[in-house]
Amino acid sequence: MSGTNPPATGTLTPMMAQYHGLKAEAPDCLLFYRMGDFFELFFEDAKIAAACLDIALTARGDGAPMCGVPIHAADAYLARLIRAGHRVAVAEQVETPAQAKERGGYKALVARKIIRLVTAGTLTEETLLDSRSANWLVAIAEQGPRIGLAAADISTGRFELASVPVAALDAELARLGPSEVVIAEGATGPEDAVIAPRSTFASGEGERLLKSRFGVATLDGFGSFDKAALAAAGGLLAYLDRTAQGGTTFLQPPTPRTAEDHMAIDAATRESLELTRTQSGERKGSLLDAVDRTVTGAGARLLAADLSAPLNDAVTIEARLNLVGRFAEDGTCRDRLRTALRALPDVGRALGRLVAGRGSPRDLGQLRDGLAGARDLHELLDGLEGPPALLLQLLPQLRGHGALVDRLSRALVATPPIDASDGGFIAEGYDAALDELRGLAGDGRRAIAALEARFREQTGIAGLKIRHNGVLGYHIEVGAKFADPLMRPESGFTHRQTLAGVVRFNAPELHELALKVSQAGAHALAAEQAHLEDLIDTALGSRDPIATTADALARLDVAGSHAARAIEGGWCRPDIMPHACFEVEGGRHPVVEAAVAATGERFVANDCRLSEDSRLWLVTGPNMGGKSTFLRQNALIAVLAQAGSFVPATSAALGLVDRLFSRVGASDNLARGRSTFMVEMIETAAILAQATDRSFVILDEVGRGTSTYDGLAIAWAVLEGIHETNRCRCLFATHYHELTRLAEKLDALSLHHVRAKEWKGELVLLHELATGAADKSYGLAVARLAGLPKPVLARAKDVLTRLEKGRDKTGGIAAGLDDLPLFAAATERDAEPADALREALAAVDTDALSPREALELVYRLKSLTQGETA
Ligand SMILES: Nc1ncnc2c1ncn2[C@@H]1O[C@H](COP(=O)(O)OP(=O)(O)OP(=O)(O)O)[C@@H](O)[C@H]1O
Numbered sequence: 001m002s003g004t005n006p007p008a009t010g011t012l013t014p015m016m017a018q019y020h021g022l023k024a025e026a027p028d029c030l031l032f033y034r035m036g037d038f039f040e041l042f043f044e045d046a047k048i049a050a051a052c053l054d055i056a057l058t059a060r061g062d063g064a065p066m067c068g069v070p071i072h073a074a075d076a077y078l079a080r081l082i083r084a085g086h087r088v089a090v091a092e093q094v095e096t097p098a099q100a101k102e103r104g105g106y107k108a109l110v111a112r113k114i115i116r117l118v119t120a121g122t123l124t125e126e127t128l129l130d131s132r133s134a135n136w137l138v139a140i141a142e143q144g145p146r147i148g149l150a151a152a153d154i155s156t157g158r159f160e161l162a163s164v165p166v167a168a169l170d171a172e173l174a175r176l177g178p179s180e181v182v183i184a185e186g187a188t189g190p191e192d193a194v195i196a197p198r199s200t201f202a203s204g205e206g207e208r209l210l211k212s213r214f215g216v217a218t219l220d221g222f223g224s225f226d227k228a229a230l231a232a233a234g235g236l237l238a239y240l241d242r243t244a245q246g247g248t249t250f251l252q253p254p255t256p257r258t259a260e261d262h263m264a265i266d267a268a269t270r271e272s273l274e275l276t277r278t279q280s281g282e283r284k285g286s287l288l289d290a291v292d293r294t295v296t297g298a299g300a301r302l303l304a305a306d307l308s309a310p311l312n313d314a315v316t317i318e319a320r321l322n323l324v325g326r327f328a329e330d331g332t333c334r335d336r337l338r339t340a341l342r343a344l345p346d347v348g349r350a351l352g353r354l355v356a357g358r359g360s361p362r363d364l365g366q367l368r369d370g371l372a373g374a375r376d377l378h379e380l381l382d383g384l385e386g387p388p389a390l391l392l393q394l395l396p397q398l399r400g401h402g403a404l405v406d407r408l409s410r411a412l413v414a415t416p417p418i419d420a421s422d423g424g425f426i427a428e429g430y431d432a433a434l435d436e437l438r439g440l441a442g443d444g445r446r447a448i449a450a451l452e453a454r455f456r457e458q459t460g461i462a463g464l465k466i467r468h469n470g471v472l473g474y475h476i477e478v479g480a481k482f483a484d485p486l487m488r489p490e491s492g493f494t495h496r497q498t499l500a501g502v503v504r505f506n507a508p509e510l511h512e513l514a515l516k517v518s519q520a521g522a523h524a525l526a527a528e529q530a531h532l533e534d535l536i537d538t539a540l541g542s543r544d545p546i547a548t549t550a551d552a553l554a555r556l557d558v559a560g561s562h563a564a565r566a567i568e569g570g571w572c573r574p575d576i577m578p579h580a581c582f583e584v585e586g587g588r589h590p591v592v593e594a595a596v597a598a599t600g601e602r603f604v605a606n607d608c609r610l611s612e613d614s615r616l617w618l619v620t621g622p623n624m625g626g627k628s629t630f631l632r633q634n635a636l637i638a639v640l641a642q643a644g645s646f647v648p649a650t651s652a653a654l655g656l657v658d659r660l661f662s663r664v665g666a667s668d669n670l671a672r673g674r675s676t677f678m679v680e681m682i683e684t685a686a687i688l689a690q691a692t693d694r695s696f697v698i699l700d701e702v703g704r705g706t707s708t709y710d711g712l713a714i715a716w717a718v719l720e721g722i723h724e725t726n727r728c729r730c731l732f733a734t735h736y737h738e739l740t741r742l743a744e745k746l747d748a749l750s751l752h753h754v755r756a757k758e759w760k761g762e763l764v765l766l767h768e769l770a771t772g773a774a775d776k777s778y779g780l781a782v783a784r785l786a787g788l789p790k791p792v793l794a795r796a797k798d799v800l801t802r803l804e805k806g807r808d809k810t811g812g813i814a815a816g817l818d819d820l821p822l823f824a825a826a827t828e829r830d831a832e833p834a835d836a837l838r839e840a841l842a843a844v845d846t847d848a849l850s851p852r853e854a855l856e857l858v859y860r861l862k863s864l865t866q867g868e869t870a
Pocket residue numbers: 592596602603604605621622623624625626627628629630754767768
């Protein structure tokens with residue numbers, strides 16, 4: 001974050017006094033102070049910016065460090081500062097030097113004001129945003145056991161309000177991947193969160209701000225929001241107001257988000273499955289990247305949101321699948337849809353810029369083209385036979401902007417510029433008065449050209465030219481050696497400027513014509529600006545329906561993308577089943593399949609059949625055999641299906657998954673740089689506490705991060721717990737062969753292995769799943785494959801032979817486990833004492849206890865536990 005500037009000492013120049021005043025308004029931001037064609041930074045800010053932007057650090061006359069960025073390139077520099085984690089306050093000149101003089105005399109300082117705080121979560125500029133990713137700003141409010149989350153992407157107006165238990169906060173943040181998080185002073189949140197005044201995180205204030213912003217007397221029409229969600233909304237809206245400094249920001253009415261609507265995926269599972277980013281933070285290599293065939297930025301953003309929050313409601317999933325199915329069947333329609341979408345501008349983001357007051361004529365042009373394109377798409381899709389329900393719901397949302405499109409089409413030139421200041425964006429024929437002004441300016445310019453010819457003839461100077469620049473306006477220019485005759489008073493020319501080689505003059509006739517041209521030009525420009533404002537106002541009048549159209553286009557793009565991906569990869573439509581089954585035939589891992597294909601190999605498809613009486617698959621087999629790949633591909637298939645996509649398999653019948661968990665044994669996770677075994681156990685504990693009989697769990701070598709005996713014992717108990725208590729669908733990969741004994745005890749557990757064989761002394765990994773346990777572990781064969789030196793391999797073989805002999809004699813490390821009592825009996829035995837305690841506690845009326853009674857209670861509880869252990 002920005003450093004603090006030195007306190008103002010001594011007598012300050014008026015400019016420095018103004019600078020410090022502005023800096024004090026935004027002490028946590030770098031201050032961009034507008035001076036002419038530059039934004040200047042001073043003091044500590046200058047040092048930070050110069051280092052971050054790699055630009056020269058200079059000093060003012062008084063020695064204060066300074067650096068500057070030119071206005072025309074400011075966006076690029078802003079982007080780099082924001083990416084580096086800074087926030088920037090932009091102080092603009094809010095009057096011209098002429099106005100300042102008029103106001104305060106000759107020495108008056110131009111007034112400046114902070115017009116905006118530029119922060120990572122409040123960007124709208126195309127150049128500062130990734131067109132294929134949403135840009136979330138999230139405010140978090142704590143209200144007792146609940147956490148309120150208000151999430152806004154002001155570049156498109158999306159706005160969600162949620163309330164979740166404290167424990168689900170990390171999962172929600174991982175789902176959104178916010179660019180910026182705002183919390184109240186003293187509250188807990190991510191390390192780099194922005195701190196805002198606690199008073200803004202109040203539910204009453206949040207409710208009031210929401211009502212006034214959306215002009216409603218009650219929020220009931222949007223859904224129901226609890227105090228936590230409203231408090232978060234309060235914090236968010238106050239922060240948006242502060243960053244916009246009185247300007248507007250685009251928010252659509254809030255949508256309530258409840259955890260139950262979506263498959264719960266915690267942060268660790270998301271990271272492990274690499275849904276939208278790989279563990280090293282790249283998009284490439286993620287599930288999203290392997291699936292994404294969208295052709296618009298808005299489609300890519302929606303797809304990322306869908307994959308981050310798969311649905312939990314069969315009706316909506318089926319609706320999405322039906323649409324995908326329709327486009328998958330009809331290649332012509334799919335191609336036409338995608339070709340049409342590809343040509344469309346990003347309507348949602350153009351609208352966001354217009355609402356934020358940073359819209360340009362080009363953004364209006366994008367609305368025109370996007371909305372007209374939506375209307376054409378309506379025509380294309382309206383005639384489809386047997387349209388799916390979701391299409392019927394989307395179709396009307398593509399229309400309804402006829403008047404606006406017609407008006408924009410008449411008003412704007414074909415490709416309007418981003419910069420409005422030079423005019424030229426209003427089309428001819430839209431406004432007769434404007435055309436006339438332009439005609440006058442054009443006539444004037446033609447008259448000036450004629451005047452140039454006349455002056456040449458009159459003076460006999462063939463090289464005489466009439467030129468124009470910002471300082472002198474129109475003037476006559478001749479080579480220095482021809483200047484003398486024009487210098488004479490009777491020549492009719494007035495000397496303006498002598499430069500090396502040329503001399504410049506004015507003439508009354510030219511002055512008169514120039515005045516006409518500039519007046520007509522200025523009037524024309526003013527007329528264009530007035531039209532621009534008017535057109536923007538008109539467009540913003542239908543901001544919500546425009547946003548709805550943009551969303552409908554994105555939904556069509558996502559459906560088209562899923563259809564295209566399915567055709568490309570031979571994917572199938574999943575059947576959503578009412579019971580907790582998971583039957584996948586010929587399943588594949590979309591990311592590994594692509595990687596394997598790139599090396600010229602073939603990916604081996606595998607089946608997975610989990611059902612009520614075979615819920616838990618224990619997968620063994622050699623290292624590199626494909627166990628992890630198999631586990632993950634099935635988790636990804638569940639995500640894809642519930643997001644409304646076809647899946648990489650030949651057939652799939654899936655019962656909805658309410659919670660998805662993926663955990664990988666500690667040594668695979670070294671990159672995370674945490675105490676890995678501890679993390680593994682914390683995460684495993686979370687699964688045992690949360691997985692239900694509708695959940696899907698993959699556990700990859702859990703337990704291997706500690707000593708063999710401890711690891712085996714933990715893995716054993718976890719498997720039993722999952723089988724007996726959680727009763728979820730689960731795939732469990734392990735190298736502990738001893739665990740295969742559990743198949744005899746646990747009826748819903750079955751054994752599977754990835755096949756391998758040794759051929760001519762070499763290990764061949766078949767990557768094919770088969771029933772039963774692996775016959776041996778092939779660890780040494782894999783080591784040989786990896787190039788371990790021969791003497792080491794030979795020695796390892798000796799050691800192994802001895803170990804195996806010892807095991808055969810003693811019955812192995814798992815000897816004795818056969819006599820272990822059943823899990824249920826064991827947990828019952830352990831549960832009893834806890835129940836006695838619980839009963840005693842339940843009988844207590846907390847409010848009625850005196851301090852003495854409370855102390856006695858503690859003694860009683862303590863004695864209860866001692867009684868048990870005695
Ligand atoms: N079904 C498959 N078809 C083709 N190649 C595969 C398949 N599954 C895995 N592979 C290849 O094998 C490599 C190792 O796979 P994976 O990591 O799943 O093995 P593993 O059994 O989990 O290994 P370890 O026990 O060492 O963790 C993959 O990177 C991929 O190249």
